[in-house]
Amino acid sequence: MKIYGVEHFGFTVPNLDEAVAFFEAVFGAVTMIETGRIDGDDEFMKRRLGVPGHCRIENIKVLRIGNGSNLEIFEYSGEERETALKRNSQPGGFHIAFQVDDAQAAAERLRANGVDVLEGPTFVESGPMAGLTWLYLRAPWGQFLEIVNMNGPLGYAKPGGPQLWSPLG
Numbered sequence: 538m539k540i541y542g543v544e545h546f547g548f549t550v551p552n553l554d555e556a557v558a559f560f561e562a563v564f565g566a567v568t569m570i571e572t573g574r575i576d577g578d579d580e581f582m583k584r585r586l587g588v589p590g591h592c593r594i595e596n597i598k599v600l601r602i603g604n605g606s607n608l609e610i611f612e613y614s615g616e617e618r619e620t621a622l623k624r625n626s627q628p629g630g631f632h633i634a635f636q637v638d639d640a641q642a643a644a645e646r647l648r649a650n651g652v653d654v655l656e657g658p659t660f661v662e663s664g665p666m667a668g669l670t671w672l673y674l675r676a677p678w679g680q681f682l683e684i685v686n687m688n689g690p691l692g693y694a695k696p697g698g699p700q701l702w703s704p705l706g
Contacts, residue, residue, distance in 0.1 A: 551678050566602045568599070570597070571598050588616075591615045615687055634684070650682050658670045658672040
């Protein structure tokens, strides 16, 4: 099997329209695919998707943001809405990072637009991630996201050695 790379990240949100509007406004996302409701019986839901049989996919939208992996965002019905997202410190907790040209300017723009931005940006001065500027923010449904900025290779990089993938090439 030949692996080409990460094609998409999929996650579920409580309100698909709210999530898409957020990604459009904050990151310039473009909806590439919309499925509408997926009809499947209880066995399909359990055996193919690993969710309780009574749950149904109300809609899926696949978003394109800049040059990188796609985001496949689901809205389900039938699941309790009160379940809290996992924290980044818990197994299964996760975040998605977007590379920007200027983390400081991005932070100012996010805050000016009422986005829940944590403290920062933070510039890493030494170690394997030296040269990285990063900042965490929260989407309206509580999901952590990150913006990163790299001006040149990070501290781990050695001439001729392997490099992390970047949407900049």
